Structures are given as C-alpha cells and as structure tokens.
Amino acid sequence: MEEENYNLKEPLDEDLIKLIKINNDKDSPIAMSALGKLYERYSKHLMILCERTTMNTSYADEVFQETWRRVYKYASYTSKSGKFFTWLSKIAKNVYLSIREKQLDIVNIEKFDYNNIPEKEETDTALPSLDQKLVEEAINKLSPQSKDVLLTYMQYAPSRNDHLPKDQIEILKNKYNTTSVNLRKIKSRAVQSIKDYIEQHR
Amino acid sequence: MDKFTKIMERKNMGTNFEATLRATLKSMGYIFPETDEEADNFLRYSKSKPLPEKFASPDFIFSDNDKTDVAYEKINTPKIKETETKWAIAARNGKELPQCILEKMKRDKENAKNK
Numbered sequence: 001m002e003e004e005n006y007n008l009k010e011p012l013d014e015d016l017i018k019l020i021k022i023n024n025d026k027d028s029p030i031a032m033s034a035l036g037k038l039y040e041r042y043s044k045h046l047m048i049l050c051e052r053t054t055m056n057t058s059y060a061d062e063v064f065q066e067t068w069r070r071v072y073k074y075a076s077y078t079s080k081s082g083k084f085f086t087w088l089s090k091i092a093k094n095v096y097l098s099i100r101e102k103q104l105d106i107v108n109i110e111k112f113d114y115n116n117i118p119e120k121e122e123t124d125t126a127l128p129s130l131d132q133k134l135v136e137e138a139i140n141k142l143s144p145q146s147k148d149v150l151l152t153y154m155q156y157a158p159s160r161n162d163h164l165p166k167d168q169i170e171i172l173k174n175k176y177n178t179t180s181v182n183l184r185k186i187k188s189r190a191v192q193s194i195k196d197y198i199e200q201h202r
Numbered sequence: 203m204d205k206f207t208k209i210m211e212r213k214n215m216g217t218n219f220e221a222t223l224r225a226t227l228k229s230m231g232y233i234f235p236e237t238d239e240e241a242d243n244f245l246r247y248s249k250s251k252p253l254p255e256k257f258a259s260p261d262f263i264f265s266d267n268d269k270t271d272v273a274y275e276k277i278n279t280p281k282i283k284e285t286e287t288k289w290a291i292a293a294r295n296g297k298e299l300p301q302c303i304l305e306k307m308k309r310d311k312e313n314a315k316n317k
Binding site for chain 1: 223225229236238250254
C-alpha cells in the first residue's frame with residue numbers, strides 16, 4: 001500500500017474541505033474540526049490580505065468573516081482549481097466586490113460560481129518583481145484617494161489597459177465626485193509617482 | 203528614432219512597468235492574488251501578525267449573525283457526544299484532528315485509489 005502521500009498530522013487542504021463538505025449540514029464536530037485546521041493555517045494571511053485590499057478595518061472584518069462562512073457553506077475546493085489560498089483569495093475578492101456593489105446598489109457584477117470552478121490555467125511567463133520595500137514606501141506616500149483609485153484599477157482592469165468595469169467606475173466617480181477621465185489621470189499619476197520613487201531610491 | 207517610435211516605446215515601457223507593478227502588488231497582498239504563483243509569493247513574503255481577539259477562533263461562522271447566509275440551524279443541532287465536542291474545541295484552538303478522523307481520511311483515500 002502506498003504510504004508516501006499521507007501525512008496524518010498535516011492533512012491536505014483538499015481532504016479537509018472534503019470533510020467539511022460531507023459533514024457541514026449536520027453541525028458536525030468533524031466539519032468544525034476540519035475547518036479549524038484550515039483556519040489555523042490561513043486566517044492570519046487572509047486577514048492581512050483583507051486589510052490591505054480594502055484599506056478599511058470594518059470592510060476587512062466583513063470580507064474576512066464572510067469569506068470563511070462561504071468556505072464552510074460551499075466547501076467546493078479541489079486541488080484541480082489550484083492551491084487552496086488561491087481559491088480563498090478569489091472568494092475574498094468576490095465578497096469584496098459584493099460589498100462595493102452594495103455601496104451603490106449596483107447589480108450585474110459577475111458572480112463567482114462556487115460549484116463550478118475552472119481547472120487551473122497555465123499562467124503567462126512570470127514577470128520580474130519590483131523591490132517590495134520600495135513599492136510599500138511609494139504606496140504609502142500616495143494620498144488615500146490616489147491609492148484607492150490605483151488599487152481599484154490594478155485589481156479590476158484587465159491587464160494592460162485602462163478599462164475598468166462600468167460599475168467600478170461609477171463607484172469611484174461617486175466616491176470622489178469626479179469624472180472617468182480624471183480617474184484615469186489619477187491612476188496614471190499614481191503609477192508614475194511609484195515609478196519615480198523606485199528609480200530615485202534604488 | 204522618429205517621434206512616433208519614441209512615443210510607442212515610452213508607452214510600452216509604461217505598460218510593462220504597470221504589469222510588473224500589478225504582479226508585485228498581488229504578491230504583496232494589495233490586490234487579490236489570482237494565480238498559485240501570486241498566492242505563493244504573498245504567503246512567502248507577507249509577515250503574519252496575530253489576529254484580533256474576536257477572530258481568535260472561527261466561532262463567528264456559527265454565530266446567529268444575520269449577515270450570514272450559511273444554512274446552519276442551531277435549533278436543530280443534534281446532541282453531540284462529549285468526546286466530539288472536545289474535537290471541535292481542540293480544532294478551534296488549533297490542535298490536531300483526532301486520530302480516528304485522520305485514519306478514516308487515509309482509508310477513504312486508499313479506497314478511492316483502489317477503485
């Protein structure tokens with residue numbers, strides 16, 4: 001019998017999710033136990049992600065809690081769709097989108113299909129990474145408005161163009177009482193400011 | 203180099219920088235990682251810090267908070283054995299899964315492989 005794939009002290013994320021899926025309609029201690037293990041592994045990192053992406057403590061708490069509720073409710077993760085934290089991050093993103101959607105009562109945001117997760121896709125060639133310390137410093141020098149606009153573009157605009165989804169443009173326009181043209185300018189200035197900072201300090 | 207080529211080159215440089223910045227921001231957790239590589243980078247480089255006390259355990263998932271849409275009816279909760287309660291408490295406190303569950307997982311996996 002094959003033994004090498006089993007680690008009884010450290011069960012795989014996928015196995016823990018299976019235990020939740022099988023048992024979570026019965027208030028089962030098994031499901032709670034499995035969830036507790038996943039929570040122990042990933043909750044601290046998820047909280048950091050929520051705090052950084054939302055830039056708002058109450059949103060961060062809400063995204064964090066609702067993400068874990070959905071993990072427990074849907075428990076549909078399999079390793080075919082990639083690693084567990086990637087799945088967790090996608091759920092958190094969807095929860096955050098829903099919260100932003102509620103801000104302006106916007107509908108038609110693409111829904112996350114928890115029961116039909118596409119299999120992992122091959123990604124593009126890895127991009128070189130910038131110095132994280134410098135990026136962190138440069139980001140923290142931006143105004144809250146510039147930071148919000150930049151991160152929204154970076155999060156939601158498909159790569160290499162400036163086309164934000166309409167609902168996200170509406171949220172930002174209303175939030176900062178500005179136009180979509182100005183939003184693009186704010187974003188461009190923020191990118192340039194980060195680029196300049198990195199060039200000056202490396 | 204003509205003016206048009208210069209403009210295009212500058213534009214490409216800007217675009218490349220943005221793509222690199224986007225990847226870096228994902229690795230830093232400023233935007234949600236969406237690939238395993240981005241998630242791995244985030245897990246590797248972000249320094250974890252203690253959770254707020256209210257999130258020390260995942261009990262909030264089972265609370266009667268009206269925000270949740272989890273199908274979870276505490277009223278219909280069957281009585282659970284004392285030993286099982288201890289499992290849940292242990293898990294929520296970050297302890298190991300009970301041996302019998304781990305053994306069952308192992309058996310299930312072996313059965314699946316043998317099918």
